[in-house]
Amino acid sequence: MNDKICLVTGANSGIGKVTAKVLAAGGVTVIMVCRNRDKGEAARHEIVGKTRNENVELMIADFSDLRQVRRLAAEVKAKYSRLHTLVNNAGAYNGKRMITADGYEMTFAVNHLGYFLLTVELLDLLKSSAPARIVNVASEAHRNSHINFDDLNLENGYSGWKAYAQSKLANVLFTYKLASKLEGTGATANCMHPGFVGTNIFNHVKGIGGKIVRLITPFMRTPEKGADTVIWLASSPEVEGITGRYFIDRKDRQSNQESYNVAIASRLWEVSEEMIRAAVG
Ligand SMILES: NC(=O)c1ccc[n+]([C@@H]2O[C@H](COP(=O)([O-])OP(=O)(O)OC[C@H]3O[C@@H](n4cnc5c(N)ncnc54)[C@H](OP(=O)(O)O)[C@@H]3O)[C@@H](O)[C@H]2O)c1
Numbered sequence: 001m002n003d004k005i006c007l008v009t010g011a012n013s014g015i016g017k018v019t020a021k022v023l024a025a026g027g028v029t030v031i032m033v034c035r036n037r038d039k040g041e042a043a044r045h046e047i048v049g050k051t052r053n054e055n056v057e058l059m060i061a062d063f064s065d066l067r068q069v070r071r072l073a074a075e076v077k078a079k080y081s082r083l084h085t086l087v088n089n090a091g092a093y094n095g096k097r098m099i100t101a102d103g104y105e106m107t108f109a110v111n112h113l114g115y116f117l118l119t120v121e122l123l124d125l126l127k128s129s130a131p132a133r134i135v136n137v138a139s140e141a142h143r144n145s146h147i148n149f150d151d152l153n154l155e156n157g158y159s160g161w162k163a164y165a166q167s168k169l170a171n172v173l174f175t176y177k178l179a180s181k182l183e184g185t186g187a188t189a190n191c192m193h194p195g196f197v198g199t200n201i202f203n204h205v206k207g208i209g210g211k212i213v214r215l216i217t218p219f220m221r222t223p224e225k226g227a228d229t230v231i232w233l234a235s236s237p238e239v240e241g242i243t244g245r246y247f248i249d250r251k252d253r254q255s256n257q258e259s260y261n262v263a264i265a266s267r268l269w270e271v272s273e274e275m276i277r278a279a280v281g
Contacts, residue, residue, distance in 0.1 A: 005083050005129075006234060007031040007076065009063070009118070010090030012043040014199030015137065018227035019087055020056070021047045023235060029055040031080075033072060033090065035062040063090050063114030064100045066280045073121030082129040085234045086122055088115040089137040091167075095206035097158040102279035105153040107160075111167035116174055116272045123187075130186025131240065134178065135233045138191040138246065138255075142169035146258050147268060152275075160205060170268060172246055172255045177265040179244030188243035190233050195249070197226030 006023050010016035011032035024030045024047050032047075034040030040058045048056050061072035076083065091111045098106040104113065115136055126132040145165035148154075154163050175191035182189055198220035202213040229250050233239055246255040258264060 004085065004235075005029045005031070005080055006085035006087065007033060007083060007122075008087040008089060009033040009061075009114075012036065012039040014201065014223045015194050015197060015227045015230060016087070016089040017043050017047075018223045019089065019230050019234065021051060022227065022231050023085075024048075024051040024053040024056050026235065027053060028085075028235070030057070031076065032056060032058050033061055034058060035060065035090075063110045063118075064102075064106055066102050066109075066113065066117055066276055069114055069117045070121060070280060073118055076122060077125055080125070083122060083125045083132065084129050085133045085135070086119060086126060087135045087137070087230060087234055088119065088171075089230065090114060091137065091201065093160055093164045093201050093204055095160040095204045095210070097154065097163070099153075104275060104279070105158075105163060107163035107167045108152055108154070108170070111164070112170035112174065113272060113275060115171060117276055119174075119178065126187050127182075127185045132187040133234060133239075134175075134187065134189040135230055136171045136175045136189070136191040137230060138171035138175070138193060139164075139168040140193045140248070141165045142172050142259065143256050145169040145256070147173070147264060149267065149271065152271070161209075169256065169259060172259040173261075173265040173268050174272075175246070176244050176259065177262075177269050180262075182243065188239075188241065190239070190243060190245050190247060191255075192229045192233060192247040193253075194226035194229060195221040197221045197223055199223055199226070 006028050008020045011020040012034040044058045061068040094107050100109045178189040198217040205213050245252050
């Protein structure tokens with residue numbers, strides 16, 4: 001992996017931070033993407049100190065702002081002529097409904113449109129660096145969800161879980177459609193569930209659910225264990241050429257029925273493009 005360049009989003013915390021650290025320890029050049037410079041610098045400093053790999057760079061983008069996602073992709077392309085692995089990991093759970101500056105529901109915007117736009121903008125670079133890999137961190141939360149095209153912004157009956165689950169189903173649908181578009185290019189796309197991991201993501205769960213999550217957090221998986229399948233998909237020769245799959249604990253698993261619906265995946269792709277076009281051209 002020594003000559004490889006990998007980009008990891010949400011790399012200052014939880015699963016993303018462990019992924020960046022382990023890839024850096026393997027000698028990879030790592031581009032850490034974080035939204036907060038101080039938190040990102042602290043994580044970068046720790047990773048360089050622990051791995052002795054100086055080739056760890058920090059780039060800043062808030063995925064709730066599509067202009068920033070596009071600017072990030074431009075920065076990557078200006079600086080790097082190759083990119084071998086993209087790990088879309090930055091994600092959030094929002095107990096309260098919020099709207100981004102682009103006018104979209106925050107969870108869908110960050111967890112899906114962020115993955116989508118960054119990937120699409122970096123696709124030519126990834127393809128020209130093939131063999132290349134895209135790893136989308138999804139979740140079992142997708143299991144009982146479906147994409148409500150009539151109300152993607154969840155104006156009616158918002159709940160944090162509903163928004164989160166829909167965004168994670170979008171990650172799976174996006175992965176499968178992307179994999180089909182990438183056939184024959186030498187670039188692969190897979191998604192995965194990391195288990196229930198004791199990270200910061202559920203800090204914003206409200207009410208009794210929040211209390212329960214905080215009580216059980218110490219008994220959840222460690223971020224190291226949660227990142228294992230991400231790192232394996234990002235770097236192991238065992239999955240070279242494997243594409244369009246959903247993994248849990250390094251095992252190929254069935255995702256929910258709707259995720260295999262190619263018409264829904266195509267519609268989601270088109271709607272995502274339209275939403276981005278409407279917001280940032
Ligand atoms: N933990 C679990 O049990 C679990 C289960 C299934 C799937 N996942 C998925 O795993 C991924 C990583 O989550 P985690 O559990 O490691 O949680 P985490 O510790 O909260 O890490 C999430 C990362 O995403 C970043 N992020 C959030 N909103 C962002 C935004 N608007 N722009 C840019 N970055 C943003 C966070 O930055 P800040 O530190 O600045 O907030 C942080 O670096 C997520 O996609 C999540 O859906 C987690």
